[in-house]
Structure formats: C-alpha cells, structure tokens
Amino acid sequence: MALMQVSDLTMTFSGITAIENLTFNIEEGSITSLIGPNGAGKTSVFNCMTGFYKATNGNITFQGESLINLKPYKITQKGIIRTFQNVRLFKNLTVLENVISGTHRVTKQSVLGALLKYPAQRREEKEALKIAETCLETVGLSEKKHQLAKNLSYGDQRRTELARALAAKPKLLLLDEPAAGLNREEKNKLAEHIHFFRDKFGITVFLIEHDMDLVMKVSEKVVVVNFGGKIAEGTPEEIQANRLVIEAYLGTDEDEGGL
C-alpha cells in the first residue's frame, strides 16, 4: 500500500475550484514531484495534505489513516513534515534553535520538566541538541549555528529549513519549491541532499517544483496538474515525452526549465 493516498481531492475557495478530483499515490521510499504551471493548484494540494486547508471533498490517507480534519500539528506529529514556499524560519532565533524546533515532534518534556529540570528532561535536552547538530552538519551549516536566522543568506535560510525538517525525523518530507531562488551550485547541492535523505534515512520525499532540471534529476515519479486536475503521471522520461504535458506546460513556458 502506498504511504500516502490522495483520492478525489477537491478544494474550492468561494466558488473557485483550486483542485478538482485529484488522485495520486506516494509510494514509500520514493521521490515524487508535483509539477504544473503557476496557479495550477500545487500549493493548495500541499496545504490540504498538511492540514493548513480543509479539503472540500475527497480523502487523504497516510499509512492507512485519514488526515482529513486533522490540525497541522497533529499531521506533523504523524511524521509528515513540510517546508514553505517562502522560507518561514523563526527569524529572531539562532540557526541552532530553529533546527531544534524540528525535534519538538520527537521529544515530550513540558512545563514541569522545564521548571524542575529532572534527569529525564536533561537527557532529552542533550538528545535534542545532538539531533540538531547532526542535521546542521548534514546540510553543512555547523559553523553558522549561533547566527540569527534573519542574518543568513537566502540559500543558507533554505538549508536551515531543510535541516529543521530533517531534525523532525520525517517519514514523509514535503518540500514546497525548495529550489526557488537558489543558484546552480546550490541546486546541485539540494539534489544531493534530497537523494541523501532518501538513501540514508529512508525518508519519502514529495516536492513541488518549477525547476525542471531538478525535477527530472531527482524524481522517480512525476505528477502533472493543470487547472486543479491531473493531466499526466509517470516517470520523468514519460512526462517529458507526454504531448499533453508539453502543450500545457513545457511547451508554453520553456523558460521555467532554465535558471
């Protein structure tokens, strides 16, 4: 059974249909991309999957459980971690604290632990710090860990967000346009990271992306949407050869594939 199943997903905003009867699966351990022209409804799909929007109709299941009507934090607690299209870091906190936020899901001390600092709490604090430092090392940001997030370059902010998501030990990682605004070198690094996350940690990755180079390089399966509905699904090669896709997307918007 697929890790995540989206079936007949429909989302309307006051009469405007953003997503219509969308059905696709995300296989466990795969890297899947969702592509489509601007305004095709990609981010809406993401927001439905993560509980930020309430789907009008249809179902989304994760490991067989429905995610409909769950709050975002509940969905995160199940192991579905997202990043945001326009990087949403905790700007006035350090890089390290940002990444530690990822460990919130996998730790449990609360008010009493904070006040009494008993051994279990101290152990967990150390553990959280260790996870965060490992994740920072993975993305290569260790030497900037004490800087405030707002003082980082854009590329480093993106990497911090990636480390933060990684620290949450995701089962399914949802990346919303992770390559946006990155230069070629940073994009190559990103592709490496995505592969590394999957191969080393077994994380299933689902991404929305405009950058065709990246999509074709990392994905095993590509889902193409236009006007809220699915128009194609297949391997990168199949998608590149699909006439509908070329017409709807690649053909009319060639520049998207470049820088």
Next chain:
Amino acid sequence: MGFENKRTKFAVLAALFVLAAVLPLFLDNYTLNVLWNAMFYMLLALGLNIIVGYTGLCDLGYAAKFAIGAYTTGILIKTFGWNFWLTLPVSALVSALAACVIGAPTLKLRSDYLAIVTLGFAEIVRISARNLDITGSASGINAIERPYFFGIHLTKISHWYYVFFALVIVFIIISKRIRYSRFGRALAFIREDEDAAQAMGVNTTLFKLYAYIAGAVLGGITGSFYAVKMTSISPGSFDFTQSANILLAVILGGMGKIPGVIVGAAFFAIFPELFRDVPFVGNMRMLFFGLLLIVVMINRPQGLWPEKPVKR
C-alpha cells in the same frame, strides 16, 4: 554591555547580589520602600514577560491576575483565618483556574482578540471586587495579618525588601529555565511564526494556554505577597493603569530578555521617584516620564536592553 565571558558575567552578578543584600543596612525606610516597589514591579514584569515577551500574546489585563492572587490570600487570611504560607498554593491554583477560564476559549483566536478579552476580564475582576461582600466591596480588605517566617514577624520594610529580593531571584530562575527548555522554545516559535510552529508539531493553542497559566500563576503569587506586605488591598490598586504600567515595563526594557525586563521595571518604579522633590519638575514628573518613554521607544523600539552579541 555584552558580557565577554562567563566569568565576568558571574562576577557582575555576584557583585550585584552582594550590593542588593547589604543595601538595607545603609538606606532609610523611604528609599527601601522605593526599592521594594521596584522589585514588586520586577516580579509582575517577569510574570507578564512569559505571556508577552516569550509567547508574543498581548495581555492588557495583567492587574487582574495579581488581583486574584491578592484577594485569594486576603480572603483566606481575613475571613477564614488561614496561615499566609498555606494560602500560596491556593492562590496559585485559583490564578491558574482563572487563566484557563479566560484562556481556553480565547487563545484559539488571533492575539488582537486576546488583548480585548484580557482588558474586559480585568475590568470584570475589578468591578466584581468592588461590589462583592466577600472582597470587602469598595473599601477592600484591611488589616491583613502579616506572616511569620521562621519565627520572625515580617513587619519591617527591610524584611519585605529581603522577601521580595528572594522572590525576584526565584522568578528569574523560573524564567530562565522556561526560556531554555522545550516548553520555552515552543513559546518562542509561536511568537516568531505561529504557522511554522504548527508545522513543526507544536500544539499552539495548548502551549499558549500553558504560557498564559504560567504568567497568571506568577502574577497571583506576587499578588499574595503584595496583600500581606501592604496589609490592605482595594479595587483601586488593580485598575487598568496598573496593567498598562506592567506592560510598559516589559516593553520598555526589551520584551523577552530577562535583564531587560528587570531594568525596565526598575526604571519604571524608580525614575518618577527621583524627580519627586525637584521643584517645578516634581509636579509634572509623570509628564516628563511620558516624554522620556516616547523618546526611548522612538530610538530603541526593541527596548533598552541590547541585542545578544553573536557567539562565534
């Protein structure tokens, strides 16, 4: 004045501690009372700081939290003859309950609504206190017996100076422990970006409620001590000006920063006193104080306390 290393920081803190501890030997009662008042505001500001500074919620009715503590203790001592120290846990509990009642339905909403609800709640508390028999209506509760501490009857101002000094230290430790814990970090995440905090798995409504309760309990405890120090409490002590003053102390010093909040509260309590005896200015000191606040806020909107230097 960023501390260069841990040793200088420790030395500065130790010196401050010793200075504060020996001060009562040299100062007259009036000055001690001013300092006591400063520490009283520090306690309130530290409590409110958890709600406003750490979590970024807007609370315009903090006076209600310390009124609840003060009245709980006052009533238990006067009407039921309780020992002061035993009233403390009850005061904390009642404060927590009150925070739940007001927080649970409103903390789901955006912060702006909370501001209005807290403002309204504070008025409800004050007006109830003025009209209920058990709270002594408009004249309040008077002649509350002062407590004993290991055989010492706490009657002198120097006693209260030390009691509040100890409380300030306890509140600082609590604040620090909260800030550097999973709980405190979650509050910071909520303050910085509530959606992103949710996306990292923080149950934002619940954690906001925890913060709100923590702030209310600290306020309630402060109120309890206030009641026995003053020996009388009345609805006038808990009006909106009081709430605004505490909020101002937190914002003035620098929200979320413990030393900043301390300095803000001290500044707030001591500054107007300094000008009390200066001719001409004395009568208009609050006017000058207001002007000064405006100047500070224009030049340092982040508060008086400096940003943390970046560790390298």
